[in-house]
Amino acid sequence: MQFLVRMDVRLPHDMPQDVADDLRARERDRAHEIQRAGKWPELWRVVGRYANYSRFDVESGDELHELLSSLPLFPYMEIEVTALTRHPSKLD
Amino acid sequence: MQFLVRMDVRLPHDMPQDVADDLRARERDRAHEIQRAGKWPELWRVVGRYANYSRFDVESGDELHELLSSLPLFPYMEIEVTALTRHPSKLD
Amino acid sequence: MQFLVRMDVRLPHDMPQDVADDLRARERDRAHEIQRAGKWPELWRVVGRYANYSRFDVESGDELHELLSSLPLFPYMEIEVTALTRHPSKLD
Amino acid sequence: MQFLVRMDVRLPHDMPQDVADDLRARERDRAHEIQRAGKWPELWRVVGRYANYSRFDVESGDELHELLSSLPLFPYMEIEVTALTRHPSKLD
Amino acid sequence: MQFLVRMDVRLPHDMPQDVADDLRARERDRAHEIQRAGKWPELWRVVGRYANYSRFDVESGDELHELLSSLPLFPYMEIEVTALTRHPSKLD
Amino acid sequence: MQFLVRMDVRLPHDMPQDVADDLRARERDRAHEIQRAGKWPELWRVVGRYANYSRFDVESGDELHELLSSLPLFPYMEIEVTALTRHPSKLD
Amino acid sequence: MQFLVRMDVRLPHDMPQDVADDLRARERDRAHEIQRAGKWPELWRVVGRYANYSRFDVESGDELHELLSSLPLFPYMEIEVTALTRHPSKLD
Amino acid sequence: MQFLVRMDVRLPHDMPQDVADDLRARERDRAHEIQRAGKWPELWRVVGRYANYSRFDVESGDELHELLSSLPLFPYMEIEVTALTRHPSKLD
Amino acid sequence: MQFLVRMDVRLPHDMPQDVADDLRARERDRAHEIQRAGKWPELWRVVGRYANYSRFDVESGDELHELLSSLPLFPYMEIEVTALTRHPSKLD
């Protein structure tokens, strides 16, 4: 199944720098893992924002929720999920 | 340049069926052309809606506007454009 | 997969009564078919509105889109889809 | 009476971990009690969010408010309530 | 059960005057009936709008939906329903 | 004059319990006073929220503002005021 | 009593020119009458819009509603009313 | 030039009482100065809110910004500015 | 004075092609006149929309309203005006 996901990160301004740096490093590692598993084929930064638009290719909504909630930044993100389906005009 | 594009189609309810059919056929042909040119790598139907999320890969915003306004359904679409850039966690 | 679906129906005020009646009769028949197939376990009218909240139990987003777009009222509905997953506090 | 309820949880980022854990454990226990009483037949996690969509089957709005405000996370939730009624196309 | 109901009326501009007058006369009659039955204790016009805020005192959401959908202007109204419950600071 | 008033209370999460309890006790006392003066004939809790819908019966907007800003919880409330007038279909 | 009123006019595009002209002429006459009665001390066009911001000085919300609904353009306006009161920093 | 200005004040809840009192006293003094200079002819409290609607009569947008940003409460206000122009139905 | 102006054009779908063409030709001519007068230094199409963002350099809000309402497409545009002032970090 395909889902479009928009994630907006909002770190509290009083989070210590090293805590934030550690979170971001672990976020990157986890993002790499999920990409390597072939589950996260599209990942783009939104220009001007600490946000991304992504496409996930997963078995189900259950798997998507597990992946998203495994991200270290999950507690600091506003996430919007849109279910996608094949478009009739899409070329193979 | 990469852009996320959301298109929502709203055909007037009193449009004659053959006019609508013709518009949609021409829309499909134009969509195929743009995909074959490598400019429209992602094209997905939003579940439950006459809408799509797309990614365009173009030279500039000028080119994107030319492509979008060349679509036969353009006068009947609400289009939202978001500029994208490379994400630091994206694997090559 | 489970999806929450909100559907708001907006029939044009100038639609002839018999066309509207026929649409609604065919909508009911199709809704019955989908329910009998076990795909539409929850279906509730929103108080005060020509709208419903539903839960669909389907194989995928693709199947959900096929079901929704097979509804005779589909061209007259504003549909909002939310992907659901198992809740950790849900009793079996 | 049937109500659709959407709950979004927002714990303050500076809440100590053990306080949050205790709140969540008590929330789960209370959710189980209400389910066992047959008042909370539908409970689903929204994919990508610390939120749920639920259906409550209660005697009245008064009872629904008592149940919701008895949840330990109540002070940290944004709750949206929609009154439901039988849908004419619903099969028995 | 108590419900706050906001109704906004939107008659199509091309509705013939006599049709509109007839609708409004029948709306008034039906509103009187429901008030006489003790179901509609509060009914106020919103200043500057063709809209009202009302409180209904009914057995259930099912009854409220029956009452609202029995109003002749129902197909032309945008209706918002809010479930109410006793306020702890309310004097008897 | 009649006004519909919606009040949403938002106490800061770090307010000490005894301060909050004291505020709420004084709020209740003041609410009783205003009701006894016949100025606050409708007061209802919104189901699922720390909020109320009220009707005030006052001499003027000036008096309404004085009453609302005399409430101990006033600094912690989001208040929405709607001016009402007699509805032509209202029975005496 | 003082009220801020925002009015947005939306004439249907298919209204015949002479009907629109007549409506506007009668609107102007009525606006003059109300101003001469001292009830409409502030009346300003919003730059770039067929809209105005006004202040009305009336006895009550009832009177305001009577004045607004007596305007010939009333059926074509979206009207937003805000109750005002004396500001403590206002010089006499 | 004439501008409608809406100002909503939001003081942080943890601001010490004397700091807030001092800010408000200085705000009042500055508001008096600007009124005495004839620049702030309309100033009204919004009923039920710590907010005002004002009309400023200034040379330019530059002057308006200077006046607004000279207000001691400026850092704590959400300000909305609307450019106004003479209304054709306004009596001299 | 400087103003940012956003204009969204919405032509009715049933406007005859020659009427629309004529409107657009006259719009272009008028836009050229205003630019030649030095009043409209910035004019940009929004990518994917029949809309523009513009900056006007005018004497006053009155002049801006006269210019905007002189545009042949004015009755078909949704216009949003934002007053601008010199930015302290702007280089001369």
Added chain:
Amino acid sequence: MQFLVRMDVRLPHDMPQDVADDLRARERDRAHEIQRAGKWPELWRVVGRYANYSRFDVESGDELHELLSSLPLFPYMEIEVTALTRHPSKLD
């Protein structure tokens, strides 16, 4: 490529004055650099707000993101980006 950018600055109220002053000084320096490089031809303060509307002239969305995220105030800004293209009525 041309982009319209709206930036709203929100500094935390508890940021020490010298930290804020330092941030603002560095912001100004960086803004000057980008302007001198010819990338930021339009920069205007929004009247009444700690916000600006800007036009950037850059090679790509990638470059725009690099410029915006190099601003010292970036973590404290809400930024909205709109892609622009040549307007057919624009005079050379």
